Amino acid sequence: MTETTERITQLTDRAKHAQEHVQSAIAKNREQLSAAVEEAQREAEQRAEQLRREAAEQKAAAAGSLEEARNKWQEHVATVKSRFQERKAELDVKRAEHNAEDAEHYASFAIDYAAAAILEAESASLEALLARSEAKALAHR
Secondary structure, three states, X not given: OOHHHHHHHHXXXXXXXXXXXXXXXXXXXXXXXXXXXXHHHHHHHHHHHHHHHHHHHOOOOOOOXXXXXXXXXXXXXXXXXXXXXXXXXXXXXXXHHHHHHHHHHHHHHHHHHHHHHHHHHHHHHHHHHHHHHHHHHHHOO
């Protein structure tokens, strides 16, 4: 199995874990939900920090805002696609290897971005469950 395939499998496993975690949180009380929210937020923050460090090491500037991240992401995708199209016709082995490395880097970045989004979605879902629980509790006073 290639590194990219393994990382996609890990991403799928993480998404499944997030789904199970949110499903199990539905049956929890407010205190348990609050603890789950804090843990999910902590995990999301740790992963986000790791992504920032990796991006700096790879000279891929991490965006401070969603709009900036989206613009950089679109530029990266356009650059990779453009390079791939330009070099597609060339059969030079060295260039083909370089293209493969670019494609692997792009896949790795996409997986990291998706993993961070899954963590953020999990955290947001747990926060929503907690907020709904608090609203119900207040309504029953």
